[in-house]
C-alpha cells in the first residue's frame with residue numbers, strides 16, 4: 039500500500055478543533071439564514087358590495103428554491119398564466135375591471151423558512167386579499183398557521199388530510215386529500231386489473247418518508263387491509279436517496295403483483311431505473327409526485343410507457359389553459375401548474391360574483407360558492423365546491439397512464455376518455 | 464560578492480526586532496552569528512530567506528536584491544536555509560525529504576549525484592532512506608534537515624542552531640560534516656547559541672544583542688575577548 | 699443459502715456505491731489536507747460536474763462516461779480559478795471567514811445553476827442503463843459497475859500522482875509543512891491552486907461518471923453532503939487512503955443496514971458512525987488504524 043498522509047499528527051489536533059468550529063459554524067450559518075421575523079398583523083380592508091378598485095392583490099408563496107423548486111416554479115407558471123388570462127379578459131368585471139396584481143414569495147423548501155416568508159409577506163405593505171400556495175404539504179401546514187392567524191384565505195393544492203382537520207376558516211384545499219388519493223390509487227388499480235382479467239393480491243408499498251408520502255402510504259395500507267390484500271412490503275425511504283438499488287432489491291424479493299410508489303422526480307426515476315436493471319416487469323402505480331411530470335418522461339423515455347399514476351385532475355382534459363401552457367413553456371402542463379391555476383380562477387370567480395376587498399368576506403363566499411371558470415372547470419367533476427372545513431367536496435382522483443409517452447386519463451370511466459392498457463399486453 | 468546586509472530593519476507586525484543590522488558573508492566564508500535567546504538571530508535568517516518581510520535596509524546576494532523576491536524564489540539563487548527546529552516533512556520518507564530539497568534542480572542526473580554525496584556525508588540516511596522521517600531520532604532528523612538543504616547544491620547555506628538538542632558527540636560530528644561541506648566551497652552562515660562550537664568552526668563571527676550587532680571579528684579574536692569569555696563562554 | 703446470497707449481494711452493492719462515495723469525497727479530503735480549508739461547496743461542485751456532463755453529452759451526443767475526463771479537466775481549470783479568486787485571499791483568514799466564503803460559494807453555485815438552467819431534473823439516456831452483469835449468482839447494474847471502475851482508476855492515478863511524481867510529493871510536503879516547503883523553492887500558492895483544482899476536478903469528474911444512473915438538478919449537491927463529510931471525517935481529515943477505505947465502509951454499512959433495517963433508516967448507521975468519528979475519535983478512526991499499521995510495518 040502507498041503512503042499518502044498529507045498531514046502530520048500535530049497538525050491533526052489543531053485541525054480537529056478547526057473542524058469542529060467549522061461544523062458548528064455551518065450549523066449556525068444554516069439556522070441563522072432561516073430565522074427572520076416580522077409581526078403578523080393583517081388589518082382587513084372595508085368590505086362592501088359596490089367596490090370598484092384598480093387592482094386586487096393576490097399573493098403566492100411557493101418553494102422557488104431548494105429541493106422542490108421545480109414544482110414550485112411550475113405552480114408559479116400556472117398561476118401567472120391564469121392571472122394573465124383573467125386580466126387579458128378584462129379582469130374582475132364586477133369590480134370595475136380590477137386587475138389581479140400578483141406578488142410572489144419564496145418559501146424555499148424548508149418549513150420554518152416558509153412560515154417566516156409568509157409572516158413577512160403578510161406584514162409588509164398592503165397585504166394580499168388571498169394567497170395561493172404553498173405546493174408541498176409540509177410547507178403548507180406552516181404557512182396555513184400564519185394565514186389563519188392573519189385571516190387571509192389560503193387556496194392550497196397540498197394533499198395532506200391534516201390540513202383540513204385544524205378547524206381552519208381560511209383554508210381551502212382544491213385537490214382530493216391524501217387519504218382519498220391513497221384509497222383511489224389502491225382501488226382503481228384493483229379495478230383496472232379486474233377489467234384486464236388480472237388480479238392483484240400481493241402489493242408492495244414504497245414511499246418517500248415525508249408528510250406527503252407517509253399520509254398517502256398510510257391510506258394505501260389501510261385500503262389494502264380493508265380489501266384483504268397482502269402487503270408484502272411497506273417501506274419508507276428518505277426522499278434524498280442517491281441510490282434506489284437496495285429498495286428495489288427488497289421490492290423484487292417480496293414478489294408483489296403491483297407496486298405502489300409515492301415519490302418525487304429524482305426518486306421516481308431512480309426507482310424506475312433500478313427496477314429495470316433488476317429485470318422487474320411488475321405494474322407500477324405511482325402516487326402523483328414525480329410520476330406525472332415532464333421530467334419523468336424526459337429522463338426515462340419509452341420506459342415510462344404503461345406506468346400508471348393517480349392524480350388530482352385529468353391532464354388530457356386541461357383544454358385551453360393546457361394548450362396555452364404548452365405554447366408558452368414548451369412542455370405539457372403539469373398537474374401542480376394546472377391545479378394552482380384553478381385556484382386563481384376560483385379566486386377571480388369568487389370576487390366576480392361577490393365583489394369585496396375584505397379577506398374575511400372573501401373567505402365566507404369561498405365557502406358558499408361553486409366555481410367552474412377556466413382551469414377550475416377542468417378539476418374533476420367540472421367545478422370546485424368547498425365545504426365548511428375547506429375540503430373541495432367535488433374533488434375526485436383520476437388514474438392516468440403513460441401511453442406513447444403521453445399522460446392519458448384512464449380511470450374512472452365516467453370522468454375520462456382514455457382506456458387503461460395492462461402492462462405486457 | 465556574496466551576501467551583503469546593510470542597515471536591515473525587520474520584525475513582526477509593528478514590533479521591530481532587528482535595528483539597522485549590517486553584516487556580510489563573502490564567497491567561501493564561514494560566518495557565525497551568536498547571541499542570547501531572543502536576540503534576533505532567527506529573525507535575521509528569516510529576513511534573508513524572505514519568510515519575514517524586512518522593513519528597511521537592503522539584502523543583496525551576488526548582485527540580486529533579495530528583498531524584491533518572494534520567499535520561494537530566494538532558493539533559486541542557491542541560498543539554502545536549514546530552519547530552527549528542523550522542520551522536516553514527518554510523513555514523507557527520508558528519501559522523499561531529501562528529494563524535496565532538490566525541487567528546483569531540474570537535472571535528474573544532478574539530483575542523483577547530489578543524493579549520492581549527501582548519503583556519503585550522512586551514511587545513516589542511506590540506511591534509513593525508506594523510513595518515515597517523523598520516526599527518526601532527533602539527530603537523524605537534523606541530518607535530514609541539513610541533507611535536504613544540501614540537495615540544492617547551495618552557494619550559501621544558512622543554519623539555525625543545528626546543534627540544538629543533540630548529544631555533544633553528535634554536535635561535534637555535525638560540525639565536522641559542515642566543515643566538509645564548507646571545504647567544498649559552500650559559504651556558511653551559522654546562527655548559534657552554542658558560542659563555543661560556533662567560534663570553534665567559523666572563520667568570523669558577529670555578536671548580536673537585542674537586535675543589534677555589538678561586536679564582530681575573526682573567531683580567534685572573539686575567543687580572546689574578555690567580554691565574550693564572560694558573557695558567552697562561561698569562563 | 700438465500701440469506702447468504704442476500705448478504706453477498708448487499709456487500710457487493712455496497713462496495714460499488716462505496717467506491718463512488720470515495721470518488722466524490724476524495725477531493726474534499728485532498729483540499730483539506732493540503733490547504734486546511736473545508737470546502738463546503740464540494741457538493742455543489744459535484745452538481746456543476748453533472749450539469750457540465752449533461753450539456754456536453756447532449757450537445758455532442760457522447761456518453762458521459764467518455765466525457766468524464768474532459769469534465770475533469772474543465773473542473774480543474776474552474777477549481778484553479780476559484781482558488782485564485784476566492785480561496786487565496788482568505789487562506790490566512792479566520793476559520794469563520796473561510797466557512798462563510800465556501801458556504802456562500804455553494805449557495806451561489808446552486809442558485810446560479812437554478813437561475814441559468816431552471817429547476818428541472820435532467821438526465822441522460824444511455825444504452826446500458828437497463829443492463830446488468832451477473833457473476834457468481836450476483837447481479838450488478840452496469841451504470842454502477844462503470845462508475846466504480848472509474849473510481850478505482852482515479853484512486854490509482856491519484857495515488858501514483860501523490861506518491862510517485864515530484865509534483866505530488868512536493869504537494870504532500872507543502873501539506874505537512876508549508877513554511878519548510880517554501881524554503882526549498884516550492885511555491886505554496888501554486889500548490890494550493892493545483893490542489894484545489896485537483897479536488898474540484900475529481901468531484902466534477904465524479905459528477906459526470908454518476909450521471910448515467912442518476913439525474914441532476916441545481917440543489918442535488920445537498921443530497922451528497924452528508925455522505926461526503928462522513929467519509930472524510932471517518933477516513934481521517936486529509937487522508938486520501940482513509941477516505942477511500944471510509945467510502946467503501948460507508949457504502950457497505952448503508953447497503954447492509956437496508957437488509958436489517960427499514961430503508962428509511964439507511965442513513966441512521968451512517969449518522970451514528972459519523973457522530974462517533976466526529977466527536978469521540980476525531981482525527982479519524984481509519985487514520986489511527988493506518989498510523990498503527992505504518993508503525994507496525996516499519997519497526
Ligand SMILES: Nc1ncnc2c1ncn2[C@@H]1O[C@H](COP(=O)(O)OP(=O)(O)OP(=O)(O)O)[C@@H](O)[C@H]1O
Pocket residue numbers: 475478480498499500501502503504505506507547656
Ligand atoms: N512570530 C513572531 N511574532 C512576534 N514576535 C516574534 C515572533 N518571532 C519572534 N519574535 C520576537 O522577536 C525577538 C527575536 O526572536 P528570534 O526568534 O529572532 O530570537 P533568536 O535570537 O532566534 O532566539 P533563540 O536563540 O531563542 O532562538 C524575540 O523577542 C521574539 O519574542
Ligand SMILES: [Mg+2]
Pocket residue numbers: 504505506547623
Ligand atoms: Mg532562534
